[in-house]
Amino acid sequence: MAGPLPTIPYTVDPLTEAESLERAEAFFDVMDARRSVREFSDRPVPRALIEHAIATAGTAPSGAHMQPWTFVAVSDPDLKRRIREAAEAEERASYGGRMSDEWLEALAPLGTDWQKPFLETAPWLVVLFAQRTGVTADGTKRKHYYVQESCGIAAGLFIASLHRAGLATLTHTPSPMRFLSEVLERPANEAPFILFPVGYPAEGARVPDLQRKPLSEVVIWR
Numbered sequence: 648m649a650g651p652l653p654t655i656p657y658t659v660d661p662l663t664e665a666e667s668l669e670r671a672e673a674f675f676d677v678m679d680a681r682r683s684v685r686e687f688s689d690r691p692v693p694r695a696l697i698e699h700a701i702a703t704a705g706t707a708p709s710g711a712h713m714q715p716w717t718f719v720a721v722s723d724p725d726l727k728r729r730i731r732e733a734a735e736a737e738e739r740a741s742y743g744g745r746m747s748d749e750w751l752e753a754l755a756p757l758g759t760d761w762q763k764p765f766l767e768t769a770p771w772l773v774v775l776f777a778q779r780t781g782v783t784a785d786g787t788k789r790k791h792y793y794v795q796e797s798c799g800i801a802a803g804l805f806i807a808s809l810h811r812a813g814l815a816t817l818t819h820t821p822s823p824m825r826f827l828s829e830v831l832e833r834p835a836n837e838a839p840f841i842l843f844p845v846g847y848p849a850e851g852a853r854v855p856d857l858q859r860k861p862l863s864e865v866v867i868w869r
Contacts, residue, residue: 678807679859684815685759686852687769687844694722696812697771697845704775704805710793715778716801716840719831722771726830731766733826734819734842738763741822757855765817769844774827775802776837788836798840805843815848 662670701718709715721727738761742751766772777798781789802818809816824839833839 677811681806681810682815682854682857683817684848684852684854685765685817686849687765687815687846688849689768689770690847692770692814692846694720696809696814697773700805700808700812700814700845701773703808704801707797707801707804709797709801710791713778713781713789713791713797715781715791715794716798717776717778717833717837718805719774719776719833720771721774721831724767727767727769727772729830730772730827730842731763733830734763734766734821735761737821737823737826745822763819763821765844766819766842768849769846771845773805773843773845774831775805775840775843776828776833777840778837780836782834782836802841809843809845813847814845815852816843816845819844 697720701720704716704718705714721730742761746754775798777794778791779794781791783789806816806818819842821842824842827833827839827842828837
């Protein structure tokens with residue numbers, strides 16, 4: 648059994664209570680302006696921005712520090728076209744009968760349908776794959792822990808980083824998503840988790856006027 652990892656000092660910025668509150672409020676204001684976007688510009692996005700967003704996602708905590716994620720960043724037009732075609736095929740089937748009436752009713756205010764042109768318009772598609780198990784250099788499987796939770800946290804940090812950089816995205820999860828493993832030639836130990844189109848919002852882009860629950864409805868103080 649491996650021994651404990653060596654340790655290093657850990658410190659945080661020495662802030663006053665007022666400074667901490669100011670930072671917290673400023674970050675909330677930034678993130679409260681975030682919206683899921685379906686209207687993208689085809690304006691190029693520098694690869695460095697995608698790299699930094701993925702690196703930020705990789706700072707997420709994970710079960711036993713297994714870091715059970717793989718990000719596949721796609722800018723190739725042919726691959727984006729193939730992904731769109733496969734995604735729309737699944738979405739057409741979902742909207743055409745797979746989804747319950749209750750589900751369709753819940754989606755109706757958002758105005759979504761099976762058509763996903765943003766999958767070609769957005770300069771980048773970033774697919775987060777969850778590594779259900781690890782694979783060592785000799786091909787031995789290695790158990791991963793809390794995979795869904797770990798990838799969920801990484802996805803949140805990825806979204807926050809993109810928004811902070813002035814980019815827009817959408818958490819797209821066509822069901823089923825096996826086609827992403829096939830198109831992107833991922834190994835059997837990985838499963839598609841979320842498909843993120845990434846780019847700048849289109850000029851004149853509009854989003855639903857959604858209202859988030861107030862703090863009083865999402866927290867209980869004990």
